[in-house]
Amino acid sequence: MLIPSTTELSLLKCLWKAHPLSAREIHERVAEELAWSYSSTRKTLERMLEKQMVRQHSVHGVHVYEATLEKVATLAAFAHDFGRRVMEMDGPLPVSMFTGSKLVDKGELAQLEDMLQDWPAEDE
Template sequence: MAIPSITELTVLKALWRQQPLSAREIHQQVEGELGWSYSSTRKTLERMLDKGSVRQSSVHGVQVYEAALEKVDTLAAFAHDFGKRVMEIDSPLPVNMFTGSKLVDDAELAQLEQLLQDWPEDDGEAK
């Protein structure tokens, strides 16, 4: 799985909390964290559409977006990449480091732990 950029992850997190959202609604949720203009949000959404990270549809004549990437799968890929590339750890990260996260509930935490434990040794991941 290709890992989204940090800004793309911020957009995905907004969509995982509530979807579908218009570009304006997404911008309102991410502008405080990212500190960028509405046009930057639109450009990021276009890039994410091209990559297949989000889907676009029309609701009542308004273009809206939904996350195309599953939350737990994406977080597992981030955690795996962080452990391997940043921390140079060859074994799975302990799932207790995610305890207390506002992003995942207990069921998702258990699923995340399983994904990290079962991560393929030679996964050909994109860098």
């Protein structure tokens, strides 16, 4: 599973909440969080296109973007990687750490828990 960088994850979260969005709309929604230029947003979107994390199409002559990575699976991979690499945990992260998240609803939280509990032992 492809694990996005933290900046890529910021753009994906934006697209999971609303889509399709133009590069300008994405930039306006993440500008405060990332504190970077519009050209940095565009460059990151180009890299994400190359990695097939997003797709681009044209609406009324404006390029718009949509996430191609599924939200819950991506969050599970990100959380698993964080638990393993950063926290040096062998087992799954407790799903309770995601309670209260504005990013996932109850159904997605249950799906996330299942994915983390059933993560393959050997993922390399």
